[in-house]
Amino acid sequence: xxxxxxRVNPYLAMLGVGWLxxxxxxxxxxxxxxQLRELAxxxxxxxxxxxxxxxxxxxVAARIETSLGxxxxxxxxxxxxxxLAAEHAAERSRRAEFYARQDxxxxxxxxxxxNAEVRVRRYTGKPTYLDQIFTSLKTVxxxxxxxxxxxxxxxxxxxxxxxxxxxxxxxxxxLKPVSPLAWLPIVTMVVSAVYVSxxxxxxxxxxTSAITVTLCSLWPTLINTALGVATIDKDxxxxxRVLKLNWPTQVFKIVLPSALPLIFTGLRLSLGxxxxxxIAAEMLAQNPxxxxxxxxxxxxxxxxxxxxxxxxxxxxxxxxxxxxxxMLAIQAAVxxxxxx
Amino acid sequence: MRHVxxxxxxxxxxxxxxxxxxxLELEQDELKxxxxxxxxxxxxxxxxxxxxxxxxxxxxxxxxxxxxxxLLDRVITGELDGAHMLAGQPLAATIGxxxxxxxxxxxxxxxxxxxxxxxxxxxxxxxxHVPVGADGxxxxxxxxxxxxxxxxxxxxxxxxxxxxxxxxxxTHNYELRYWLAAGGIHxxxxxxxxxxxxxxxxxxxxxxxxxxxxxxxxxxxxxxYSVGEPWNQQAxxxxxxxxxxxxxxxxxxxxEKVFGVTAEWAEANPNTHLAVIKALIRAAMWLDERDNAxxxxxxxxxxxxxxxxxxxxVIANSMTGTFEYERGDERPVxxxxxxxxxxxxxxxxxxxxxxxxxxxxxxxxxxxxxxDWYAATAKxxxxxxxxxxxxxxxxxxxxxxxxxxxxxxxxxxxxxxDFIDGLGYDGRKPNAYLESLAIGLKGDDTAxxxxxxxxx
Numbered sequence: 001x002x003x004x005x006x007r008v009n010p011y012l013a014m015l016g017v018g019w020l021x022x023x024x025x026x027x028x029x030x031x032x033x034x035q036l037r038e039l040a041x042x043x044x045x046x047x048x049x050x051x052x053x054x055x056x057x058x059x060v061a062a063r064i065e066t067s068l069g070x071x072x073x074x075x076x077x078x079x080x081x082x083x084l085a086a087e088h089a090a091e092r093s094r095r096a097e098f099y100a101r102q103d104x105x106x107x108x109x110x111x112x113x114x115n116a117e118v119r120v121r122r123y124t125g126k127p128t129y130l131d132q133i134f135t136s137l138k139t140v141x142x143x144x145x146x147x148x149x150x151x152x153x154x155x156x157x158x159x160x161x162x163x164x165x166x167x168x169x170x171x172x173x174x175l176k177p178v179s180p181l182a183w184l185p186i187v188t189m190v191v192s193a194v195y196v197s198x199x200x201x202x203x204x205x206x207x208t209s210a211i212t213v214t215l216c217s218l219w220p221t222l223i224n225t226a227l228g229v230a231t232i233d234k235d236x237x238x239x240x241r242v243l244k245l246n247w248p249t250q251v252f253k254i255v256l257p258s259a260l261p262l263i264f265t266g267l268r269l270s271l272g273x274x275x276x277x278x279i280a281a282e283m284l285a286q287n288p289x290x291x292x293x294x295x296x297x298x299x300x301x302x303x304x305x306x307x308x309x310x311x312x313x314x315x316x317x318x319x320x321x322x323x324x325x326x327m328l329a330i331q332a333a334v335x336x337x338x339x340x
Numbered sequence: 341m342r343h344v345x346x347x348x349x350x351x352x353x354x355x356x357x358x359x360x361x362x363x364l365e366l367e368q369d370e371l372k373x374x375x376x377x378x379x380x381x382x383x384x385x386x387x388x389x390x391x392x393x394x395x396x397x398x399x400x401x402x403x404x405x406x407x408x409x410x411l412l413d414r415v416i417t418g419e420l421d422g423a424h425m426l427a428g429q430p431l432a433a434t435i436g437x438x439x440x441x442x443x444x445x446x447x448x449x450x451x452x453x454x455x456x457x458x459x460x461x462x463x464x465x466x467x468x469h470v471p472v473g474a475d476g477x478x479x480x481x482x483x484x485x486x487x488x489x490x491x492x493x494x495x496x497x498x499x500x501x502x503x504x505x506x507x508x509x510x511t512h513n514y515e516l517r518y519w520l521a522a523g524g525i526h527x528x529x530x531x532x533x534x535x536x537x538x539x540x541x542x543x544x545x546x547x548x549x550x551x552x553x554x555x556x557x558x559x560x561x562x563x564x565y566s567v568g569e570p571w572n573q574q575a576x577x578x579x580x581x582x583x584x585x586x587x588x589x590x591x592x593x594x595x596e597k598v599f600g601v602t603a604e605w606a607e608a609n610p611n612t613h614l615a616v617i618k619a620l621i622r623a624a625m626w627l628d629e630r631d632n633a634x635x636x637x638x639x640x641x642x643x644x645x646x647x648x649x650x651x652x653x654v655i656a657n658s659m660t661g662t663f664e665y666e667r668g669d670e671r672p673v674x675x676x677x678x679x680x681x682x683x684x685x686x687x688x689x690x691x692x693x694x695x696x697x698x699x700x701x702x703x704x705x706x707x708x709x710x711x712d713w714y715a716a717t718a719k720x721x722x723x724x725x726x727x728x729x730x731x732x733x734x735x736x737x738x739x740x741x742x743x744x745x746x747x748x749x750x751x752x753x754x755x756x757x758d759f760i761d762g763l764g765y766d767g768r769k770p771n772a773y774l775e776s777l778a779i780g781l782k783g784d785d786t787a788x789x790x791x792x793x794x795x796x
Contacts, residue, residue, distance in 0.1 A: 299551035300649025
């Protein structure tokens with residue numbers, strides 16, 4: 001039993017539920033006093049810190065008077081979160097009515113002319129908060145995957161060849177620190193000029209935001225991949241040479257597996273950067289995700305606006321945290337298998 | 341082949357109304373329109389919410405835009421099919437000031453609806469120069485003469501006097517400039533090499549998107565601004581500024597926003613365009629119906645976060661026929677927002693010409709142009725022919741009456757002198773009008789970075 005607990009321990013810690021361990025140990029019959037102390041540290045301290053944060057926030061917020069009223073405290077933000085959920089439900093029922101109306105119209109059209117061509121048109125109402133979250137996730141993953149497709153091969157090349165590395169290194173160093181806000185106008189203009197289609201599959205604003213995410217997020221993957229490949233054990237490479245493996249086999253059987261842990265470290269950093277950049281990109285590109293939500297609420301300037309923006313702040317934070325955990329779990333799994 | 345069912349839907353509606361019109365064959369029925377968060381986008385929200393678009397078989401998505409430049413660019417690139425635009429935007433785009441493109445309008449969205457607000461400090465300094473009425477309140481309209489000593493005291497102490505408007509070709513820019521110049525304050529010229537519009541200026545004007553106006557004023561970056569509602573009433577209610585004058589008092593029933601589409605789009609989708617204009621006319625009629633009886637309902641609509649999103653109380657302040665100046669000084673301005681009466685939705689050439697004269701006056705049009713150029717440009721951009729076609733369809737369907745529209749107009753309003761300074765304007769004689777304005781370019785004048793070159 002205790003060996004089992006020891007084995008799941010790292011995974012629980014990784015998921016942020018390390019406080020389950022002392023409970024499990026107590027259940028398995030370990031001395032309660034030591035485990036309770038452990039539990040207090042693992043669970044009690046974070047919970048207390050969170051409560052303290054909420055209390056300080058509530059106290060300070062009430063004193064900060066803005067032209068949109070006092071800065072909202074935790075209860076106002078919670079109320080607004082519930083409000084957003086209610087709006088989501090209301091919008092969904094409006095959508096159902098929209099489709100019902102359309103069905104009636106289509107039925108009438110068919111009654112009048114059995115050969116009438118009827119189509120179902122997409123709902124025209126506003127995206128709800130939940131829709132906006134999914135738009136943001138879709139955008140960030142598109143940008144992230146595009147970045148990965150560029151950064152990993154380039155990183156492998158740079159890691160294998162000192163010449164390639166010397167060639168791209170200055171460019172990487174110069175482009176890496178550029179803010180999304182600087183890229184965006186250029187990306188917007190290029191996308192408008194290049195992405196011309198009568199019936200586009202994707203919105204331009206979506207492409208613009210995704211490419212901006214790509215440009216800002218590919219660097220950590222590129223650098224870590226190059227580092228991972230460059231630091232592969234020389235013996236392994238020599239084995240490949242002795243066996244006279246051809247080039248693709250060498251890359252896929254030796255180079256990539258050995259460099260995986262660092263590649264994933266890079267990917268995890270990239271996804272973090274991408275998520276952070278996305279919000280700014282969406283604000284300016286008007287891609288209908290969380291960034292646009294924040295921007296629109298700022299523009300609304302109603303007495304609920306600040307509370308709604310704070311709901312978005314926490315949503316962004318929690319999603320960013322979850323994305324990081326997922327990548328960390330994948331990274332740990334990969335590292336584990338690579339070390340085996 | 342998308343047109344059959346909506347056409348039948350229209351026929352069904354028309355039949356229900358007791359008249360039967362020829363159904364329009366729509367080229368496109370899924371449309372996306374952009375707007376800026378201002379109360380004068382109301383016709384779009386109303387047409388959507390009350391199902392006027394759907395009655396025409398149109399499935400319209402409305403999307404707020406970050407600022408006027410983004411909005412115009414997205415209409416030009418085709419991301420938006422049409423948008424709520426500043427009256428100056430289609431004109432400026434067509435003559436190539438700013439982004440160049442052929443943009444047309446067949447629907448004027450409203451009259452009036454803007455005001456000029458100054459910060460509390462400036463108001464305190466300005467108030468002693470304002471005559472007081474019998475009731476002890478400041479006498480309105482307040483001319484910029486009262487602001488002049490304040491601007492001078494800023495200059496003497498070496499501080500710039502900054503004010504904001506929403507866009508270089510916005511109605512707000514021209515109204516603010518008109519007001520300042522009428523009071524003897526120079527708002528500055530534009531020139532081909534200097535697009536700041538601050539050549540020779542006593543007051544430095546710059547661009548701020550409407551919803552950010554109150555925050556920018558509060559931050560002290562600007563001392564006043566000219567903007568549409570609800571952003572002036574927002575300043576009153578948040579206690580950060582005082583509106584001094586509404587645009588109704590600067591020019592009674594001045595034309596404001598228009599509904600703009602690219603010429604290319606209008607060409608490719610003539611029936612869809614007609615259907616859109618029909619829905620918008622119905623929305624405008626609803627907004628002004630029975631002496632603004634529906635305005636409360638409209639306010640509730642606009643207060644929703646997907647439209648204007650400001651508090652209903654703020655929006656209601658100006659939408660329901662009153663306007664609050666200083667906190668507590670609420671006065672009736674029944675025509676502050678006009679959506680339909682006085683033929684507000686008809687796109688008059690004379691309105692286009694007035695905007696062109698102001699572009700010339702302040703150097704956005706760098707050289708003098710003959711009178712017929714003004715008329716030709718107005719005709720290329722303003723399309724009363726499309727408007728009247730849509731109106732005719734509505735009358736035939738029994739949804740509007742004959743007397744609602746100026747059928748016989750040649751596109752020019754009667755000459756008027758309803759301006760704060762009482763000067764007369766005749767849209768047929770733009771150059772004579774420019775001559776009559778004390779401050780401003782006229783004839784063949786040009787403005788260059790340091791000096792004003794007056795032609796011989």
